Amino acid sequence: MTYIQQVLPSLLDGTLVTLQVFFIVIILSIPLGAILAFLMRISFKPLQWFLILYVWMMRGTPLLLQLIFFYYVLPSVGISFDRMPAAILAFTLNYAAYYAEIFRGGIEAIPNGQYEAAKVLKLNTFQTIHYIILPQVFKIVLPSVFNEIITLVKDSSLVYVLGVGDLLLASKTAANRDATLAPMFIAGMIYLILIGLVTILSKQVEKRFNGYK
Secondary structure (H helix, E strand, O other): OHHHHHHHHHHHHHHHHHHHHHHHHHHHHHHHHHHHHHHOOOOOHHHHHHHHHHHHHHHHOOHHHHHHHHHHHHHHHOOOOOHHHHHHHHHHHHHHHHHHHHHHHHHHOOOHHHHHHHHHOOOOHHHHHHHHHHHHHHHHHHHHHHHHHHHHHHHHHHHHHHOOOOHHHHHHHHHHHHOOOHHHHHHHHHHHHHHHHHHHHHHHHHHHHOOOO
16 A cells, blocks of 8 residues: 555656546547548548548558657658657547548438528528537437547557656556556556546436437
8 A cells, every 4th residue: 555655646647647638639639520521521522532541541550650650750851749749649630530430420420301401491501510410410429439539548558659758658667667567557447447437428428419319
């Protein structure tokens, strides 16, 4: 118990960094993914090809490789980022691609009659998206979105490869220093708690959106 009290402060500091990465990526990637999903519906072939290529690359290569690319490879062509911005950029672009596909599926699930009804009501494009499409899309995609959010909690541990002092790096440092696996087990428990909280939140949000039929 005394040892746990000794290592817990450093692990909690690492947890704060993990949460910082998590919340910033969520705030940036979900809106970006939704915007990309609507852009995919624009009948402009160069834009569609670019977005298809972007989604294919982001989903088809490991996130770890993307982190290494943004922090270690781009400086060779004169583009440099600090550790945290590189991690945020890689995570955001990666998860935005996944969210774009999720939202695209949700948008395509909306019957064409909804759009026709909006025209009859003389709603403009923004009003149609805001009042008719988005509430239904969010209800459809919520389970998939929260699955990705849960995955993000675990994937955030990858920032340690850039030397960002997150929870995993803090636990690994303590384990190597003290020659014990106890910090790793404590870190695992913290991840489980975080995922449990996200799971509870997802159930509450899904209940709230059940009102949209």
